[in-house]
Amino acid sequence: MGSFGSVYKGTLLDGMSVTIKVFNSQLERAFRSFEVECEVMRNIRHRNLMKIISSCTNLDFKALVLEYMPNGSLEKWLYSHNYCLDILQRLNVMIDVASALEYLHHGHTTPIIHCDLKPNNVLLDEDMVAHVADFGIAKLLGEGDLMVQTKTLATIGYMAPEYGMGGIVSTRGDVYSYGVMLMETFTRKKPTEEMFAGEMSLKRWVNDALDSSIIAVVDSNLMGREEHFSVKEQYVSSILGLAMECSNDSPEERINMKEALVRLKKIKVSFLANIGGT
Template structure:
């Protein structure tokens, strides 16, 4: 047996301690009512790479096999690491929490997301993030290091991203993101979405894609974060209803009208984010009205000249102007296909990834040719 899933079955009781599962790679026990000690047979499952034990009532000592990927960090350590959650260490605020930069006694840097427990939704958001992020692994998802929870305090401890968010980089005065940077970031985000939609046993819908939820590491590799309103849909579900409101401007029409959540909604949000990344215009910018949205503005430009809407920071090299225009036109055309009104008519994220990769190959080939032409004989 390599995969075992008994999620969402209302199972009770304790798990056997003598089970031998040496080939087990994925174990999903979440959302039952198991009790007793943590399953000790995990210790012998040397091939185990995915583990989800959330929403149960296990007790006792955590086996070392689980502890390998989770570091125990106490509340007092977090207080020291963040200088008592000083404003000087505040990285940003969201609807349900604040994120602080911290440094542990051993020098390890981290980000601490402290949930505002004054809001009833904050506990639900914390539990949702714990459930999703504790069991998924992908190079373009922010890694959870640990969590800290008691009646008065709940926090997630995440890997620190030194280059901040895509939103911060896009709108900073010293914006250094060229076409290649932005295209690579969009490919990273699309790859993370492809994993959530197709690469995991349970379909995960992020529900809140936007530039502030895309973080950049020291190499400018993008990592998707903030799963506070994400939804896990079982194999029999491709769509569900929710009353949780996503971010205005990025949410799909069917999400705003009917609360319909599906992977097609994530694709819509991704398309809006692509448009914003290459135009440097937010979907709620003051230039947009009921008559003209970011999508219609971009769509009209594709019929004329796309360079009317493109971020002027991308137009520096006149020699490459036509190739840049061709590249950005292809990217924005894809974004238009992601944001069609009907969910069923949108492309899926697999196709988006493949097409973005082809666009990058062509753009890099053109850049290489231009460099060779500039070199002296």
């Protein structure tokens, strides 16, 4: 949770494991984050969103009691030496995240923008179902609004250009962050790696590979030497092509989450048909 407070694991009287997120009482921004998270999560229900079980609040103490995610974050699964997700598992996680965003952007009269989408904010339950978490800097658009302005900065590397430069927040900004995360999930490279400096970025690196050899950028753990190599190459190339469409520099030229979700589901169905999966 970083500078906003601390996170603990707890057990309720009925034996249920929970996550307790305690906000730093010394930081006004932390308490504001608590209020935002409560306001956003009070009105949302979706299988791919983190659920608030309860909240505790008084003048100098604020905490959220959330469902516990035993498999930790997508970040852990991408970068730990002890764990590895295959192509289908990574695709399933990113379909779950797309489903959550589609619900936030299109499932309400008032669209909700997460504003800080990254692998650390995607948590996995016991069945490896992904849940988008941490709505501390989320924004609710007013009726009829397409964007708002903010001074709250999100995480470097995942922010859309218009957010970083002008503080402009819209659903298209979440789409950009999603595109970056989709690239990261299949290349196992963070957008803030040292190799991405000057003109070179994660997006540029992936885009160049799409024109030449996609194998050069794909996480080597995904390809292996077994059968289906060319099938895997084809589908990872499709996924990374979609990531590029999500992370276009121009907000108007990005696809929306509804379309991205449909495309990813089609890729999954076709991938399973080609490798004989179920």
